Amino acid sequence: MLTKLTGGIVYDPANKINGKQKDIYIKDGKIVNKPRNADPDKEYNIKGKVVMAGAIDLHTHIGGGKGNIARMLMPENHRIDPVAHTDIKRAGTGHAMPSTFVTGYRYAEMGYTAAFEPAVLPVNARQAHMEMGDVPMLDKGGYVMLGSDDYFLRMMTAKKDQQAINDYVAWTIRAAQGVGIKVVNPGGISAFKFNQRKLDLDEKNTHYNVTPRDILRSLATAIKELGIKHPLHVHGSNLGVPGNVQTTLDSIAGVDGLPVHLTHVQFHSYGTEGDFKFSSGAAKIAESINKNKNMSVDVGQIMFGQTVTASGDSQRQYANHGIASPNKWVCMDIECDAGCGLVPFKYKDQNFVNALQWAIGLEIFLLVDDPWRIFLTTDHPNGAPFTSYPHLIRLLMDKSFRNDMLATIHPEAKKMTTLASIDREYTMQEIAILTRAGAAKITGLVGRGALGKNDWADITVYTENENREKMFEKPDYVFKNGEMVVKDGEIVKTVWGTTHVVRPEYDKSVEKDLKKYFDKYMTMKMGNFTISDDEITEDGRGSITVHPTVGEKI
Amino acid sequence: MTTITEVPSPFCGIGSDDLTIQVDGVSIKVTENGCAINTPAFEEAIADIDPRVDGKMVSLDVAIKRAAKILKKANQSVIGGCATDVNGMRALMALADRNGAVVDNMNFTGAKRNFLAMQDSGWMNTTLAEIKNRCDLFVVVGCDLEAFSPQFYQRYLWNKESMFLKDTSKREVIYIGKAPSGKASTSPKKAKAKVLECADADLPEVMAVLRALVKDHPVSVDEVAGIKITDLKKIADKLKKATYGVVTWAAGALDFSQAELTVQMLCEMVKDVNASGVRCSGFPLGGKEGDQTANQVCGWQTGYPARMRFSSDIPEYDPFLYDINSMFANGEVDAFLWVQAFNSRSVPPHGGKIPTIVVARSGMVFEEEPDVFIPIGTPGIDHSGHAYRLDNVVAIRLKKLRDSGLPSTAEVLTAIEQALVS
Known part of the structure; x- marks a missing residue:
């Protein structure tokens, strides 16, 4: 079947198309060149409408144990946002941490076609994939968490060579079916189990004698040498601590030019100036990102309102439990592998710290020059639920709206931000880079986030609207693999996306020592730890898409 | 006849995955690493x-x-x-x-006691491998653990090797409430678990006093539900001195009215121990x-x-x-x-x-x-x-x-x- 989208204004940064009127042809789920003598079986007249690839969220907590604890922790937050079933949709609940079905529906209804879970604990990866298996509409994938797992830390203490580390990293990403590697508070989750309540970049884990700086460098090197396209995904040390801007700058310096992605960098950009000893470090962070081309960031913007923070960083979550709102929270130590912490938060515009956090995030967005190295996230649900993205896009694209919002926040916070003096407004093409082309590139996806020949036809069509929030919250059409799945902002068909993975090569002999380790210290057999392909595909809905490592042909 | 190794079990709740099983047609025999729960569950014939x-x-x-x-x-x-x-x-x-x-x-009637506590105030919990490798003080509240899980002690406390404990047989086990029905909790060096027995219905009171003692609140009675305050004080002190204490309970076994408040007391006590400056975790039993x-x-x-x-x-x-x-x-x-x-x-x-x-x-x-x-x-x-x-x-x-x-x-x-x- 040949489908034609006629007359849309296309923003396709991957192919350097910036707001040009262009017809798009779709056949067998993919975009094709205009065929010579074929009439389309189906034509959509989208004259003058804005056309982009389906959006990609490269950091959103949509699947995995801690997210499910967050759901269970907050029944009152679900009660305010029930979603009824229809003939084509399952029932579920929204708000801060929506149920899996509602997650898929709401993302698709905003024009998203892929989302990546950034904190897949290897030992909990099965759950992450099962939950994502129940997220309809979207492609998905996960970054596998390493760096506080005892096997890796033992290797570091024993000063195993980089090759051995690489083999272990590759083995783990394959066993857990991941597309990238993440490190969370490097070594800090482990340190918390040894009763260290904080861990600076150059502070040693008391048991392993290893610093976060060592861990960062070792894992970032492994990613580079294995050819994994997504740079090491780093949730840095000292999240949320006033003064952590220095930790972040030191971390950037510490990786010696290796490719690294700093996630939710807003939470890591705090100074200690001013009457309240809390200030914006955004300018310094942006300057460093602009200078260091090896770095990329996503922001982790906060929005005002109720949410629940769900993080692998048990150490920092424990430290923040005192400000839980409502006052209930969960911390877990997990399987000599990782940990997690769930702390409900209510960000308030009249709270000085929250108001300044909001401004810091926006400053980072506006001060980082290269749109290919910065990404639009709220670290869902930690800064805000993903459903706030259209509002965030308006804040970025509309200076007068931004200044109107700025006028309403805590007056002392307003004094502490340079936001009012920043004139930049994001262009349509830049939004397309942040949420499509750039996101696909940095996660190493082939054939997504772009609208060229042979790309998968994940396409979103919007009606141009001066009010960017209204424009981006309700696309006219969303196509997934060439099929229309959303019309006028409503799901019209439920489909199931693929799971993106990478499979770097490694020396199989790594399994010899791992098997011994599992037998001696773990509570499951190594063979039962590894996730097989059929676990993802056997329900008849799931599929796996393997992306090449650097230089690899698939 | 075929032999299958490393077979995981859905029956015991603790995820044993080292069973060896012989399959002959449709009949099954557990030949290695079975237990009183898993073996009959696997071997039951098709009717x-x-x-x-x-x-x-x-x-x-x-x-x-x-x-x-x-x-x-x-x-x-x-x-x-x-x-x-x-x-x-x-x-x-x-x-x-x-x-x-x-x-x-x-x-769910048992699990509800945990959910109500968790959804009201939360908890700090741990998992099996952390217990196996770290736990030096194990407190069992209101539950006969070996009846619940015959292999728990052998697999997760009396394991020979652990990453962070030199000698696992020195782990200390304490029961509050029900006494153990067998000897599984006795260490390989014959050290018996310390047992402070009381009726299930008295657990709310006993746990409230234990938490008060952990928080150094004054307690003006000499005993509670037949347990001497001095004995409870020793447990409070041990919790605050342990490297990695673990407090376990089975919500299903706490079969008395408003037991969720006892679960909550216990979970808040674990938080208090952490606030006092050492690590401690809860461990709810279930999974069957x-x-x-x-x-x-x-x-x-x-x-x-x-x-x-x-x-x-x-x-x-x-x-x-x-x-x-x-x-x-x-x-x-x-x-x-x-x-x-x-x-x-x-x-x-x-x-x-x-x-x-x-x-x-x-x-x-x-x-x-x-x-x-x-x-x-x-x-x-x-x-x-x-x-x-x-x-x-x-x-x-x-x-x-x-x-x-x-x-x-x-x-x-x-x-x-x-x-x-x-």
């Missing part, structure tokens, strides 16, 4: 193969159609048991969503008959644990109202589906004169024949699948061990759901 309607053998298709007819006619159906694997639970939820049913996991699996799947699909309903087209959660036993007592149910893929002795509760469908492990024997009985395969024996372990983090990959021809829970429930639409 029924054919579904029955009104007590008469019928084809699967006929049974499914009849089941669908019962559910379709109902104003308020309930699905109880919910004892199955992840895919079974997925199909169960889809059916419940379509039918506007109540979903109530059979162990698929209860964690039911709560996990229901949790990610609806946002709520597995006592909820779809009656108004939206998920609604209430840990009290949607207890199927009280719904039966109130006459609120007109169709009942019982799903139990693991245990043929776990028969449905008596719901009165209500059309009843049972989808359960082959071999279930009924006092009163249900309207429809569909024998199904057991996850981890007759088909592959996934089940959650008690610590809720690890999902084990269940293996298919034999070709019995019995359908899976998911196949049967999906077929019933489809029959509802057609």
